[in-house]
Amino acid sequence: MNGFFERITTDRSTRARLGRIHTAHGDIDTPVFMPVGTQGTVKSLSPDELEAAGSQIILGNTYHLYLRPGLEILRKAGGLHRFASWDRPILTDSGGFQVFSLAKLRKIHENGVVFQSHIDGSYHEFTPENVMEMQRIIGADIIMAFDECTPYPATEGYVAESNTLTYAWAQRCKKVWQEMEPEYGHPQALFGIVQGGTFPHLRKQSAEQLVSLDLPGYAIGGLSVGEPKELMYEMTGLVTEYLPEDKPRYLMGVGKPEDIVEAVALGVDMFDCVIPTRNGRKGQAFTWQGPLTVKNASFKEDFRPIDERCGCPACRRFSRAYIRHLFQAQEILGLRLVSLHNIWFYQDLMTAIRQAIRDNRFEAWRREFYRSYPVENNSTDVEVHLDES
16 A cells, blocks of 8 residues: 555644545545445435535445445445445445444454344344455445444453454454455555553553554544543544554544544544534534524524535525524425535535645644634534434
């Protein structure tokens, strides 16, 4: 995977990095936000709409795609790119987070995990080996190692044992990845996932173990699961100190706009989260002045766009009052418009971040951002488990 990641510059007053990831389906400018398309679709939005918003890469999830539509359908379709009509890069999570979210429906053992489907209760087993094979058939450009995502809170002993398992599984994933032939002719980059809970020495241990495997990229997992934000930032900053400068860094499941801004300052390159679309379906819109709940009664006679700085289709054509009306009438267009606006906002946010790093003024931009954008609370959202996108 030589030439996979190009680090262009680092901001002089923070650890924010400007970079570019090279894949067979196109280049990805970083820092980047990746909309979540758990089942091969970003809920309620079309590929054309995602592209128009500036989305460079989307996510799929191995667990969900394995259960529906199934690997045989994906193989016959020519992989997820063709099946979903998305010709830009795709990243697939290994499904580990979803499997471990099943709690009472799964059993962890040294070889992998046996679990029951949340759809029909049928039994399945995920191992590092078959998860690599699943992602080969799905055909994503970036694939994730199978790991155990530790919950918050968790005891130090549990997290230490989990680290041992995650490292052993990562070694097995790498072996299969090195030996397997791509199903559709394009290379797939394997990322390891750093765990370690909220214990600094265990985060350091996990990072150093995974770095020793010399993988194309590294993710930071097990955060944004309910811990205080300051603890999330502390663990993120600690881990990025131990990750290679010449490899991309991906903070999984994060997050809110302010979380992205802070993590970029700590040297993170890649983000994903269901918040733009999940919250959009509930009527929460993100703006440069902070989030607003457009279905609230206060917007009944508000004929301004969601955000006057935004050029998305929702803001160009419709008012807050009209979109509120759509939610009140339970019209699908309402949730689509807010979801689309939120994806545009997140992509505009990343464009502004990249420009600020390019101009070597990210810290000044960050202060300007917070002058108008209020921080909501001091705890992280617990990421969606089995809900999609």
